[in-house]
Amino acid sequence: MSDWAIRVKDLRKQYPGRDGPVEAVNGIDLEVPVGECFGLLGPNGAGKTTTVEILEGLNQPTSGDVEILDLRWQENETQIRERIGVTLQETRFPDKQTVREMTRLFRSFYQDGLEPDDVLAQVSLEGKANSYVEQLSGGQQQRLAVAIALVGDPELLFLDEPTTGLDPQSRRQLWEVIRGLHDRGRTTVLTTHYMDEAERLCDRVAIIDHGKVIALGSPADLISRLGGEHVVEFALGGDSQGLDVSTFSALPTVLSTRLDGDGYALTVGEPHRAIPALLDQLEDAGRPLARLTTRQVSLEDVFVALTGRHLRDNDAEDAPKNGSSKKKKRRGRS
Template sequence: MTTEPAIRVKDLRKEYPGRDGPVHAVAGVDLEIPPGECFGLLGPNGAGKTTTVEILEGLNRPTSGEVEVLGRRWDVEPTAIRERIGVTLQETRFPDKETVRELLTVFRSFYSHGLTVDGAMARVSLESKANALIEQLSGGQQQRLAVAVGLIGDPEILFLDEPTTGLDPQSRRQLWDVILDLRGRGRTVLLTTHYMDEAERLCDRVAVIDQGKIIALGSPAELIAKLGGEHVVEFGVEGEPIDPATFAALDSVLAARAEADGYSLTVGEPHRAIPALLDALDEVGRPLARLTTRHVSLEDVFVALTGRRLRDDEIEEPAVGGRNGRRWGRKARAAR
C-alpha cells in the first residue's frame, strides 16, 4: 500500500462575505488521512465540517490553502479525482419512477471502470429491490441506495456526509455494516456524523472541528483517555439549582458541570465519588432525584471541548475542575 496520504490538507481556509465582514467558515485546517482509514469529522452545525468536506469532494472552492486528494489537485486534475472517489451527500433525491437497477445503470455509465450493478446492490443488500421503484423504498433503503451510487465506481475514497441521520436503529446498523465492509477492503472513508456511538464504532480516528478549526484529533480511545476519568455520574436534585463547584472538590471527581436536567461528574472511581456526593447533598439538605453511572464516551469529550452537545442547541455550562485541577470546557454559549 502506498504511503502517500489519501487526503492531505494544509492551512485550508474558506471565507464568505458577511454584513459585518468576512465569515470564516474554515479557518486554517491541517489534516492528513492515510489510505485505508475510516476518518470521522465531528462538529456542530456551522462548525465548518460540511464546507471542509465539500472542498475535498470538489463541490466547493477554497479561499486559500492546499488540498490534495489521492495525490492530485482539483484545479489541475478534476476528472482523474472524480473517477476515484465516491460521494454520498446529506440529502439525495432520485427520480421516484425509476427502478433501483435503472438508476444504478445510469450512474455506472459515468465511470470507465467500477462495480457491476448487481455487485453494487449486493454491497448494500438491495438485491431483492432491484426492480422496485425508488418511491417504494423505505427511508433506510433509499439511503443505502445513495451509498450504492457512491460505490458504483469502486472508489478509493468514499465521502459520507451524515449518512444515517434520521434513520431507524435497524437501518443505521445496516449502513454501519456497509461502512465496516469498506474498511475491511482497505478503502478510505471520510465520515461526518452527529452520532457519537457511530464515530466510536466505525472510525479509526476522529477530528473535532469548531468555529472552522480542528480542536482535537486522535483515535476515539485517545480522546476519551484525555478526560482523565473512566466514568460519568449523572444525577438530578430536587429544588433550586446548585452551583456545580459544590461537587468539583468531592473525592475522585475530576470535573463537574451543570446540564439542562441536572449535573454530570467525570470521576475516576465511582465507588468513592458517589458516597461523597450523597454526603454533600445531605449536608445541604437536597434530596437526590435520580442518579445513573456510565463509562466516558466520545460525547463527553465533545462537550468538554466545545461546551455543548453535538445534537442539541441548549446552552451547556463549562466544566469545573476537580481535585486534580483539571478544567475542561469552554465559556458557555448557545450552539450556532
C-alpha cells in the same frame, strides 16, 4: 503513490456577511492515510460541512492546499472523480426511475466499477431493485444514495451522515459495509451525529469548532485525555433552585463538572468514592436526589468538554452563507 489519501494545509473559506467576511474554515491542517476510516465531528456552524464539500470538489476554498489521492481539483478533476465516491446529506433522485436503473446510470459514469446488483445487495436493496424511487422509504432512499457512492468501487469514500433516518438493522448493515471497505484498504471519511458510530468505526477523528481542528486522535486517545473513566449523572428533586455545579468539584476523584440538561454530570476516577461523598453532600444540603446513573466516559463527553454543547443540540446549517442559514439541497449527484 504516497501513503496519504488526503492532505490539507492551511485550508480557509470565507463567505460574505452583513458585518464582514464570515470565516467558515479558518486554517485547517489534515492528513488522512490510505486505508483509514477518518471521522469529522463538529457542532452546527463549526465548518465541518464546508470542509467536506471542499474535499469532495463541491466547493472552492478561499485559500490553502488540498490534495486528494495525490491529485488536485484544479488540475485533475476528472481523475479524482473516477476514484472517489460521495454520499451527501440529502440526495434527490427522479421519482419514476427504478432502483436498478439509477444504480446502472451512475455505474456508467465510471470506467471501472462494481456490478449494480452486487452493490444493491451490499446495502440490502436487492428486493427493491425494480421499485420506483418514489416507492422507497426515507431510509431506503438513503441506502440507495450509499449504493450509488459505492458503484464506482471508490478508493476514497465520503459519507456525510449516511445513517441518518435508517432503522437500527439497516444502520448496522451499513456499518458492516464500511468495515468491509476498511478491510480492503479503502479510505473512508465519515461525518456523523452519532458518537457511538464514530467510536465504533473510526480509526481517528477530528473535532472541528469555529473553523479549526480543536482535537485530533483515535477515539480511545481522546477519551483518555479527558481523564477519568466514569461519568456520574444526577438530578435534584424539589422545586428550589439547583446548586452551583462548582460545589461538586472538591468531591473525591472528581476531575470535571458540568451542567447537563436539567441535571449535573461529573467525570470521576473512582465512582465508589465519589458517589458516597456526593450523597453525603446532598443530604447535608437537604437536597433530595431525583435520579442518579453512572456510565463509562464516551466520545460524546469529550465533545461536550471541548465545545460546550452536544453534537445533536440543533439542526442549524453548518455555516452561514451570504447571510443565510438555509440548508442546501442537491439533486442526484454522487
